[in-house]
Amino acid sequence: MAARLSLSDVNLHFGGVTVLQDVSFDVEPGTIFGLVGPNGAGKTSLFNCISGHYRPSSGSITIDGTEAVGRAPSHLARIGLSRTFQHPALQLRATVLENVVLGGHTRLPGGPLSWALGLPFTSRAERGLRAEALELLDRAGLAWAADRPADELSHGLHKGIELWRALLARPTLLLLDEPAAGLSHGEVEQLIATVKQVRDEQDITIVIVEHHMGLISALTDRVVVLDHGRKLMEGTAAEAQSDPRVIEAYIGKDAADDAA
Ligand SMILES: Nc1ncnc2c1ncn2[C@@H]1O[C@H](COP(=O)(O)OP(=O)(O)OP(=O)(O)O)[C@@H](O)[C@H]1O
Numbered sequence: 001m002a003a004r005l006s007l008s009d010v011n012l013h014f015g016g017v018t019v020l021q022d023v024s025f026d027v028e029p030g031t032i033f034g035l036v037g038p039n040g041a042g043k044t045s046l047f048n049c050i051s052g053h054y055r056p057s058s059g060s061i062t063i064d065g066t067e068a069v070g071r072a073p074s075h076l077a078r079i080g081l082s083r084t085f086q087h088p089a090l091q092l093r094a095t096v097l098e099n100v101v102l103g104g105h106t107r108l109p110g111g112p113l114s115w116a117l118g119l120p121f122t123s124r125a126e127r128g129l130r131a132e133a134l135e136l137l138d139r140a141g142l143a144w145a146a147d148r149p150a151d152e153l154s155h156g157l158h159k160g161i162e163l164w165r166a167l168l169a170r171p172t173l174l175l176l177d178e179p180a181a182g183l184s185h186g187e188v189e190q191l192i193a194t195v196k197q198v199r200d201e202q203d204i205t206i207v208i209v210e211h212h213m214g215l216i217s218a219l220t221d222r223v224v225v226l227d228h229g230r231k232l233m234e235g236t237a238a239e240a241q242s243d244p245r246v247i248e249a250y251i252g253k254d255a256a257d258d259a260a
Pocket residue numbers: 014017019037038039040041042043044045046
């Protein structure tokens with residue numbers, strides 16, 4: 001079941017610096033939600049709060065009603081959260097297939113001891129994950145790369161591998177941090193098609209941090225615009241793009257007045 005994500009008055013301070021201030025919004029199950037805003041607005045910090053990598057100074061973040069604040073990323077992964085990072089965090093010496101299979105570890109039965117001992121039920125589950133990962137790679141046209149070390153592949157393919165790895169966890173809530181960064185025009189088009197397909201075929205909620213407004217317009221049902229750690233507005237991507245407050249945040253007040 002696609003997850004419902006709710007943020008209520010989330011604040012984050014580092015020393016005397018306020019990074020997030022009273023951020024609240026709800027993401028409806030099964031929707032694609034965009035988080036946009038100028039550089040340094042706090043988007044990645046907010047993602048880190050949702051995924052358990054940062055602990056907010058105050059406020060509440062719930063996933064299907066379960067409080068996420070104070071939970072470790074591994075716990076949140078087990079309740080259905082999966083994410084990608086701005087800079088893909090791959091095992092570069094491992095093969096592409098091994099990298100994708102890693103995403104499914106939360107679905108393996110048993111624990112570290114039974115995995116290390118290679119007990120029959122874990123080996124069976126691992127073989128199942130490998131078959132699933134191969135199928136994902138095949139559908140993405142990447143079967144040829146399955147046995148290649150990840151470091152032989154391009155940045156664009158690293159982003160793709162990270163996405164397939166996140167999906168192998170079968171998440172109910174998927175966070176994508178700047179999935180289009182560094183991709184060519186053709187690769188962005190491919191990414192848009194892939195995310196649409198994932199949304200159509202899986203019961204999943206997706207939240208995307210992205211500067212690429214073409215991708216945000218093509219994919220999202222709603223967006224929140226952050227500026228200096230605060231929620232500036234919430235609406236559709238088209239509403240955000242024509243909102244004077246958003247234009248001012250991106251290009252500065254003087255330029256916005258000149259353009260008006
Ligand atoms: N661990 C940290 N310690 C101190 N300050 C931090 C930390 N992480 C983020 N910040 C600060 O928080 C602010 C928001 O950064 P963040 O990376 O979340 O913004 P962003 O909107 O994702 O920016 P970009 O679009 O450039 O990636 C910045 O001023 C940044 O320096």
